[in-house]
Amino acid sequence: MSSVTDTLPSGPTRSKMSDEGFISSLVAAVAISLFLIASLLVPNFFQWQNVVNLVTNNWAVIALGVGVSFLLVSGNFDLSVGGIVALSGVLSVWFAQSTEGANALSTGLGLPYGLAIACALLGSLAIGALNALFVVRFGIPSIIVTLGTMMVARGIAQVITHGSQRNTNLPDAFGYLGNLSLFGTSIKFPVVLMGLLLVVAIFVERKMVFGRITYWIGANPEAASLSGIDRARHITKLYLFSAGIAGVVGILLASEYKSGFSNRGLLMEFDALVIALLGGVAIAGGFGSVIGMFFGAIILAVVTSAATGLVLSPDWQFILKAVAVFLAIVTQTWALARRNK
Template identity: 80%
Template structure:
């Protein structure tokens, strides 16, 4: 066998960096779950695994949009504010007019129209992100931090710093409380799983997914190759805002209320699970599958900490340690693999 043929075969058998990191994340998720099972009584149960997913459907959904933007070299810290705003808008638009007080009065729209207009509100925030990041070249971390505060501020004004939960039509709580075939799994969880599956297909099998990686890896080369970076990044911000808007609407439907503090710190949790899943903070590298298992790692750590009766303050410290270790481990593993 020729030397050239052997080299080609070795190259073909070599695992890609992305697959290597994803495998490490999956292995870490399994190891952490088994380790937590040794420390926490009754932790090693199938229902507990289901709960880790179902209880975190909102953050995982947000993580899809955040992952695509991170891979493209951009941040989106506005998703938590969009969750609050879209939920509040949906409730406000659906509330019947002439209520007992200001928080009980709305526009009286049909539920479907109220939710649609609330989604438009979420897309407006996504459009602002794209305008300032893409058009005016302001760093995305600054822009999206600002629009997160704007979105949450508008939600607080509409709710007077409280919540709207009265004078709603009976069908407003329908979407958020549909159970799947008599199980304890609600429709939002199913929609999250579908979203993850569709995102994986987009990431792996479409030109849109490939463009996201190329722009993140080398935006200058991508632009010189004829790729329209600005338009693609605009689509990514609108995509992330649409996901956050739908999450906010579904949460508002589930609890039949619009709460200005809903989604608080979800933007950071979405960023954390993406980084735990191996997404490079500098762009050009990562996967939705890795993000999903990163969410399981974070959920396992948080759940185990609760089972060990650790205070919420310690849970924040554990999150910070997990992110730091994830970034260091990714850099070390890739350096060792490609040595």
């Protein structure tokens, strides 16, 4: 008798280039083409440091995109990550602040820094667990649940900061992780951590049963359940994974800026969703890849950076980004339809 894992589809790995691989290659080609076009239009754009900046300046959104992409592939949304970024950062500051502050915003719980981080991360995972509870147990659409928990998380952050920020009476160690440079370069620890997360996510997606199950749940949830897959447990793990990433991102950003700000991570949830869709992740589930999401982030970063270099107003930058997203998704859909004819 064959096991459940023996019947799982191979997901994005096949003997010939899969549709996911085709779309990822297409997105990469679009990212490179946009970079070359921007280099012709924007002075001093074609520089190696600018290429590095496209990644290092967007490490937080790329990291969030990993968790969001896995959930999208499974057929679920996670719009709570921006709120979790704010909440975890604020909690890490509040827990680490001394108990002897001059006012309410400079007074915290006085926990050791390591314990403060751990407790802030637990707060993030609690939001992820709440997402899973309402989506899995009560069957409420994930887009509604995570939109609500995003507001709850940010609301708690606003209550703790009194609508402002906490940035005083912190231990010296608080700013270490967010500003630590590695390998004798200007590359900071959060960027390296994001790179490691990408590598692990790609390995899980392509080589592990966990990744294959995620694809199958998104492609055919009923068949997955009939095959003995515990969909509830798997989706719960995905929500905890996404919330954990968002929690770490919020803690590192709070460390980098040495402050807990209730508006930090504002609209990051939508940027994470956009780069996943730009990278070819299907909004209906069952299709997409982390590699595609990464190049989707590069596309968005190139468009944003080029618009800034051309001194466009924020309003025109927003329109340009919207047009780029629309054209990229339409192109992907058209190319995939042509390929499968």
